[in-house]
Amino acid sequence: MADTITADMVIHDVVTKFPATVKVFHGHGLPCTACAVGARESVAGGARTHRFTPEKLDLLVQDLNAAVNGEPISVAPKKAPVGRGVPLTMASSEPNRKIKNVIAIMSGKGGVGKSLVTGLLAVSLRRQGLQVGILDGDITGPSIARMFGTKGQPSKSANDGIEPLRSKGGIKVMSMNMFLEQESDPVVWRGPMVSSAIKQFYNDVDWGNLDYLLVDLPPGTSDAPMTVMQSLPLDGVVIVSSPQMLATMIVMKCINMVQQLKGEIVGVVENMSYFQTPSGERYEIFGPSNGTDLVGMTGAPLLGTMPIDPALAALCDAGRVEEYYAEPYEVLAQNFVSTLKIKR
Numbered sequence: 159m160a161d162t163i164t165a166d167m168v169i170h171d172v173v174t175k176f177p178a179t180v181k182v183f184h185g186h187g188l189p190c191t192a193c194a195v196g197a198r199e200s201v202a203g204g205a206r207t208h209r210f211t212p213e214k215l216d217l218l219v220q221d222l223n224a225a226v227n228g229e230p231i232s233v234a235p236k237k238a239p240v241g242r243g244v245p246l247t248m249a250s251s252e253p254n255r256k257i258k259n260v261i262a263i264m265s266g267k268g269g270v271g272k273s274l275v276t277g278l279l280a281v282s283l284r285r286q287g288l289q290v291g292i293l294d295g296d297i298t299g300p301s302i303a304r305m306f307g308t309k310g311q312p313s314k315s316a317n318d319g320i321e322p323l324r325s326k327g328g329i330k331v332m333s334m335n336m337f338l339e340q341e342s343d344p345v346v347w348r349g350p351m352v353s354s355a356i357k358q359f360y361n362d363v364d365w366g367n368l369d370y371l372l373v374d375l376p377p378g379t380s381d382a383p384m385t386v387m388q389s390l391p392l393d394g395v396v397i398v399s400s401p402q403m404l405a406t407m408i409v410m411k412c413i414n415m416v417q418q419l420k421g422e423i424v425g426v427v428e429n430m431s432y433f434q435t436p437s438g439e440r441y442e443i444f445g446p447s448n449g450t451d452l453v454g455m456t457g458a459p460l461l462g463t464m465p466i467d468p469a470l471a472a473l474c475d476a477g478r479v480e481e482y483y484a485e486p487y488e489v490l491a492q493n494f495v496s497t498l499k500i501k502r
């Protein structure tokens with residue numbers, strides 16, 4: 159009998175038509191089903207990106223067909239290890255963690271849109287009815303409170319912890335900005351103080367039950383990312399990049415750091431990928447996409463490519479990021495949620 163699935167078929171077509179094949183891709187270590195590249199890439203192309211030998215590709219295709227025919231497959235779906243960092247009190251004292259997923263958003267380079275991606279992911283998860291918190295780990299350059307328009311100081315919670323502020327949409331937010339008299343006051347702190355503030359934001363804030371705690375980080379591989387990687391029970395890291403070659407090179411340092419510290423990259427996001435005119439023409443202002451390279455370097459799915467959107471920048475500046483709707487961002491969020499679901 160001829161194979162139903164062949165190596166030249168597009169990955170997303172395969173999984174849409176045959177949902178049973180999702181577990182096969184993941185069992186073979188291919189995250190392509192929740193990857194923006196998988197929307198146009200063939201099974202063979204996905205395997206090439208992840209450096210499969212021809213024999214491994216044959217086995218994958220064989221297993222895909224076996225799954226379609228209800229026959230046994232040669233691999234078991236992989237589960238992601240949970241709780242990479244040294245657990246702090248909240249994690250260690252509770253076998254059933256109150257915070258189900260702790261995800262850090264990182265990038266080697268400044269200004270590529272980490273905070274924006276953090277904010278957008280949070281908004282989308284919240285719209286799906288999930289409980290979401292954002293820990294602004296950029297202690298000396300916080301921007302999350304501003305993006306959400308949260309004003310005022312956090313109060314003492316009923317459990318003697320710190321009550322986080324809530325955005326209009328119900329996202330719990332904790333940011334250093336909330337402790338400053340003036341938003342423009344500088345936080346002139348050395349590394350150890352920054353680290354201790356991040357730990358306190360995790361441990362002493364009364365986050366309650368959360369489906370997702372997103373941790374926005376400053377650029378680079380300094381104290382803040384190190385603290386988050388080593389001290390928080392991190393479930394995964396999302397890497398944000400932009401199409402510039404330079405950005406990718408610096409992003410590589412960040413990827414290496416995560417890998418050295420045995421963290422898991424759960425996805426990559428390419429921001430500022432293009433600009434689309436109202437008439438639908440696309441301009442790749444910062445050059446062609448490096449999305450496939452990023453997937454190759456990290457082995458993680460490309461969760462989405464975000465266009466440059468002046469409307470988005472304006473909403474962020476006005477503290478109204480929760481009012482943003484756009485298709486590329488819905489795709490990003492869907493891929494994010496499905497990636498983590500499959501890993502569980």
Ligand SMILES: Nc1ncnc2c1ncn2[C@@H]1O[C@H](COP(=O)(O)OP(=O)(O)OP(=O)(O)O)[C@@H](O)[C@H]1O
Pocket residue numbers: 265267268269270271272273274275296299301375376377429430464465466467468470471474475
């Ligand atoms: N896709 C986009 N469209 C329009 N504006 C964007 C986009 N992405 C980011 N911006 C704007 O670019 C600026 C930098 O973004 P953001 O603060 O998220 O970057 P960052 O990586 O967190 O920066 P830092 O390294 O300073 O923390 C912000 O003003 C943001 O609103």
Ligand SMILES: [Mg+2]
Pocket residue numbers: 272273274296301374375376
């Ligand atoms: Mg930022």
